[in-house]
Amino acid sequence: MSDATTTPRSRRQARGRYGRVSQVVTEIDERLGVARGGRTFLDKIFPDHWSFMLGEIVLYSFVVLLVTGVFLSLYYVPSATVVTYHGSYLPLDGMPMSQAYASTVNLSFAVRAGLLMRQMHHWAADIFIGSMVVHMARVFFTGAFRKPRELNWTIGVTLLTLAIVNGFLGYSLPDDLVSGTGIRIAYSILLSIPVIGTYLAFWIFGGNFPGTVILERFFILHVLIVPLLMLGLVGAHLALLVRQKHTQFPGEGRREDNVVGSPMFPVFMAKTTGFLLIVAGVIALLGGLAQINPIWQFGPYEASRISYAVQPDWYMGFLDGALRIFPSWSFHSFGHTIPLEVTIPAVVLPGLLFGLAYAWPALERRVTKDNAMHHLLDRPSDRPRRTAAGAAVLALLATLFVASSTDVIANFFHVSLNTVLWTMRVLVLVSPFVAYPIAYRIAKEMHALHGAGRRKTPNVVTRTGEGEYRAEPAPAFADDAEVPLAPTPVPDFIAEEQPAPPPRGTRTTDR
Amino acid sequence: MSEHRTPVSLRGLAADDPHLQGAARRPQLVERVLALSLLVGLALVVAFGACYWTNAAPWTLGATMGGGLFFLGVGLVGWGKYLMARGPFVEERHPLASAPEERDALAAALVERGGALVKRRRVLGGLVGGGLGAFGIVALFPLLRSLGPLPKGTLFHTDWRAGSFAVDQTGRRIHVDDLGVGSVVTVFPEGTQNTNRGQAVDQTILIRISNENFVTQPGRATWGPQGYIAYSKLCTHLGCPVGLYEQQLELLVCPCHQSMFNATNGAIPEFGPAPRPLPQLPLYIDAQGFVRSQSDYHEPVGPGFWERS
Numbered sequence: 001m002s003d004a005t006t007t008p009r010s011r012r013q014a015r016g017r018y019g020r021v022s023q024v025v026t027e028i029d030e031r032l033g034v035a036r037g038g039r040t041f042l043d044k045i046f047p048d049h050w051s052f053m054l055g056e057i058v059l060y061s062f063v064v065l066l067v068t069g070v071f072l073s074l075y076y077v078p079s080a081t082v083v084t085y086h087g088s089y090l091p092l093d094g095m096p097m098s099q100a101y102a103s104t105v106n107l108s109f110a111v112r113a114g115l116l117m118r119q120m121h122h123w124a125a126d127i128f129i130g131s132m133v134v135h136m137a138r139v140f141f142t143g144a145f146r147k148p149r150e151l152n153w154t155i156g157v158t159l160l161t162l163a164i165v166n167g168f169l170g171y172s173l174p175d176d177l178v179s180g181t182g183i184r185i186a187y188s189i190l191l192s193i194p195v196i197g198t199y200l201a202f203w204i205f206g207g208n209f210p211g212t213v214i215l216e217r218f219f220i221l222h223v224l225i226v227p228l229l230m231l232g233l234v235g236a237h238l239a240l241l242v243r244q245k246h247t248q249f250p251g252e253g254r255r256e257d258n259v260v261g262s263p264m265f266p267v268f269m270a271k272t273t274g275f276l277l278i279v280a281g282v283i284a285l286l287g288g289l290a291q292i293n294p295i296w297q298f299g300p301y302e303a304s305r306i307s308y309a310v311q312p313d314w315y316m317g318f319l320d321g322a323l324r325i326f327p328s329w330s331f332h333s334f335g336h337t338i339p340l341e342v343t344i345p346a347v348v349l350p351g352l353l354f355g356l357a358y359a360w361p362a363l364e365r366r367v368t369k370d371n372a373m374h375h376l377l378d379r380p381s382d383r384p385r386r387t388a389a390g391a392a393v394l395a396l397l398a399t400l401f402v403a404s405s406t407d408v409i410a411n412f413f414h415v416s417l418n419t420v421l422w423t424m425r426v427l428v429l430v431s432p433f434v435a436y437p438i439a440y441r442i443a444k445e446m447h448a449l450h451g452a453g454r455r456k457t458p459n460v461v462t463r464t465g466e467g468e469y470r471a472e473p474a475p476a477f478a479d480d481a482e483v484p485l486a487p488t489p490v491p492d493f494i495a496e497e498q499p500a501p502p503p504r505g506t507r508t509t510d511r
Numbered sequence: 512m513s514e515h516r517t518p519v520s521l522r523g524l525a526a527d528d529p530h531l532q533g534a535a536r537r538p539q540l541v542e543r544v545l546a547l548s549l550l551v552g553l554a555l556v557v558a559f560g561a562c563y564w565t566n567a568a569p570w571t572l573g574a575t576m577g578g579g580l581f582f583l584g585v586g587l588v589g590w591g592k593y594l595m596a597r598g599p600f601v602e603e604r605h606p607l608a609s610a611p612e613e614r615d616a617l618a619a620a621l622v623e624r625g626g627a628l629v630k631r632r633r634v635l636g637g638l639v640g641g642g643l644g645a646f647g648i649v650a651l652f653p654l655l656r657s658l659g660p661l662p663k664g665t666l667f668h669t670d671w672r673a674g675s676f677a678v679d680q681t682g683r684r685i686h687v688d689d690l691g692v693g694s695v696v697t698v699f700p701e702g703t704q705n706t707n708r709g710q711a712v713d714q715t716i717l718i719r720i721s722n723e724n725f726v727t728q729p730g731r732a733t734w735g736p737q738g739y740i741a742y743s744k745l746c747t748h749l750g751c752p753v754g755l756y757e758q759q760l761e762l763l764v765c766p767c768h769q770s771m772f773n774a775t776n777g778a779i780p781e782f783g784p785a786p787r788p789l790p791q792l793p794l795y796i797d798a799q800g801f802v803r804s805q806s807d808y809h810e811p812v813g814p815g816f817w818e819r820s
Contacts, residue, residue, distance in 0.1 A: 045602035115569040116576070148607065181751055181767065184711075188749040188814040191666075198666060198816050203658035208665050209711050209750070245604055252599075259602045267595045274587030281581030288573005303711035304680070304697050304744060306754035308766045323749065323784065324768045330786035330815055339815030341784050342749060375604060407769055417769060418782065 046268045047248035047261035051138045056272060057131035060279035061124045068121040075107035078219035080212060089296050097300035100215050104174040105296050120287030129163050129315045140390050143378035144247045150361040152240045155233050157357045162230050164315050169222040171313055175215060178310045180301025184209060192342035210303060250376045311404055321403030322349050325425050384443035391439035392432035399428045541593050549586035555579030667811045669713045671792060675700035677717060677802045687737055687800040690719035695756045697744060714744040714752060715792055718774055727791060728777040734793040739802055742778045742789040745813035746770055
């Protein structure tokens, strides 16, 4: 071996212009051919808008869920076997309870950082579904679901469904008094489905309630099957986002055929990684400082016991509210019963709502006859009817959510439960029909404010040097004017060292 | 070079350029603030380690870890937002759709290579399709059918029999002298009080409503000996335990969705979403004074289902 290959300098030269990084890139590229694609990926442009951050909250709370969930699964025992508790939480000492409940109390009190992880997991789940709903509303009101993104909308609605199901499954696992009652209600809802209801309930629960297998089944569904499905769908959701590129709001230099924003590396990477840390940090703060679901206060589940003034997690609220206010209409005839008082609010209503969500892109295309590609987003005021429809559904969901607290409201305000019940019935029925015209009106007015709507295209009148007046039509929206892009300057610390004062002008940053 | 250093010096850009964001005008200050945030983050993350090591209270773990991650995140976001090249950069959006010829070529390949094959050998195609389809249906049997038993008649009966002793949760038989007027107790048929099925299906609420024989409905003349009446504790709405007894109003209340049943007239629902009265259990008091059931409930207990008539 010659000396030339062993001196430090020659080794550096052999590695290429960028030293060790060049070497690693070369090694990988020779095997996988990643250089061109990798460069394109690092150059990928992400449009900047605060509302595009909502989906990131969803993604990062999902990350927190996965990490804290792995921790919890190491200590939780999915078993209904009855044990006598002798742990560090004295009020429960000597009580018989399921192993599932005992292990949950133990991981909260006896495992170091166990309570933090459990509360973070619960908070992350609530934030996960909450940010998902807000993200979905953003996509809806800005028309981001339109062609070519209908498939990603469908994946998103499926993810929401799975998230709600998995939230309920996880909420049930500790086998405490409150969640056990929730499972009992879920069983009764299954029973209420005509014709196949009893079979479904018996197969899912392995027999009549409570069965013996439900905790094991819920456990494997909650920690493996549903998360696996969700992981796959999240991957597909993001892959489609990369493939189809992000939508953007209209504005300076933004057209249907370009994307304006910051590059993936380093700007977006820095901001989004920082945001992951912020989301995880806020969840950890909540998990450490704000108590959630203190199951040791509820006690272990016994089918003949019940607690008072309890509500499910917030994302189940609309279902619980619907069950509370629906009248007691049961159908008995021809030797059969259809418990409409359960089937309609708990099976038909969510079926209709999610069916509507799935069908919306197709429905809207049918009404508007708009089959074009859309990469520029709508402002909510651009589409008053869509905005009003979305507002109506949100109003319905919000009033149903409030209806899940009828007893608490009656207690708190010292009003009769009957008054609260009837008020909520009226509000739930009326609110969508009030929200629709109000949202429609506001959208119309805002649209007109922009200089469009019923008004004509505005003209800009200029006077030439010869005193001649010239009227030229101007774009309806100030933002829609074609303006050449002006780069936003950024501080450059290398330039600071330069002795000569910099010449005036603008610097164009290349990517 | 002047003595006075401009707060920011950009290649080709004056410090008072109107394009500059307020924060970018003084990058040294921004850098210092971000460094402070990162430093606080780092300190808190280390503090988290210390708290964990010393097994400190759970809230300190959350506060140090959450605060640490939060401040690190703020520093990183600020670095990306204020001190990195922001553009705007432009990327062209190329249409995803392929050329029409390529699309035709794909369709042609599918139809001519695949479709033609199947058309020529219809029988084979049918057999493959039929076989896989049949397997799809048959495969449901182990997957679905093995999950649990068929409901059969199990939803129509409880474990109350003629002569079952009513016992409380601890297994003690209820004696006629045990309850005063206005008291309630949850009872089970003897032997089931600690079983899943006893807890979930057989649970019954025993009320002493008076000292006299109590008749709730015509045809139930003997069901309430010496003022003891018993109703299924399963709400007919969704099966929650009807766990509250309003003694003054003689109402049984379900805490889940606030159905209220009148205990005096056969538990007819007076309020809420429950559609049916709670089934009543016929009782008698034996020679020793123990409360026992005359028979099972005369109708299925709990929420409604399709097979219920």
